[in-house]
């Protein structure tokens with residue numbers, strides 16, 4: 001059974017009122033970089049170990065980004081690390097706590113994917129994760145985190 005986008009929208013309206021993380025309008029890499037600059041967050045691009053797209057170091061307020069990310073990875077990773085920064089999480093990844101990593105992934109997904117767009121691409125691509133992720137401009141990881149968030153909120157997912 002599918003869900004219509006109206007249902008997603010109302011669930012997220014409630015979630016936002018409950019204080020979920022929300023970045024107001026016009027997200028792109030440039031606006032994330034601007035915001036990082038204003039908050040005196042340093043961004044360093046450098047080679048990182050396999051499978052690591054980015055990292056956050058709270059003590060020096062530095063975001064590390066892998067220097068070979070594609071556009072979608074860069075967009076999602078930057079948002080993810082900024083959310084760690086805003087929460088003053090000590091770092092990124094499981095050594096720093098499963099709980100703050102889970103919260104960060106969930107908030108990243110909710111910030112980057114709008115419920116209306118999700119509902120639309122879900123129909124167009126019939127739930128194909130890769131095609132949906134490309135269309136939404138996010139990584140498959142972020143898309144699956146979004147689906148998990150929907151599931152956790154009790155919204156049906158195809």
Ligand SMILES: [Zn+2]
Nearest residue numbers: 092093101104
């Ligand atoms: Zn993280």
